[in-house]
Amino acid sequence: MQEHTVKQLATGPRAGTWVYAGRYIECCADAARRVMAQPRGRRARSEAWRDIGHPTPVGAYAHMREVLLDRVDLERQVLGWSGCEAPTPSGVCAEPTDKVAALPGLLFYRPLCGAHRSRQTVEAMWDGPGDWTGSW
């Protein structure tokens, strides 16, 4: 099983900065792909390094959270109806719904009604990613 957590880059132009990573860099993955798209001899000088790495572990966790929240699927249709699980001042909403909000993999998969199927609700209900083991 792959472990996903923050790591400090040991080598390269951004050594000492922090990224969220499993086998590969996962939070700054777009920039890492731009570096790898360069011919091998030019990778170390790629401009994309500027977008890789954070000064603190907290920054790396926060970036991973943004990347995952950007991928939220708010319109996933499921078979059968469940009560909306969005928190409300008096408990949970409980409005029947046949749709869920989902984050990649099974990090987050919760029934939410039309009024609550928004990124803000997901942000309020999910405090991830934290550290975990598995695949997206």
Ligand SMILES: [Zn+2]
């Ligand atoms: Zn990052």
Ligand SMILES: [Zn+2]
């Ligand atoms: Zn609701």
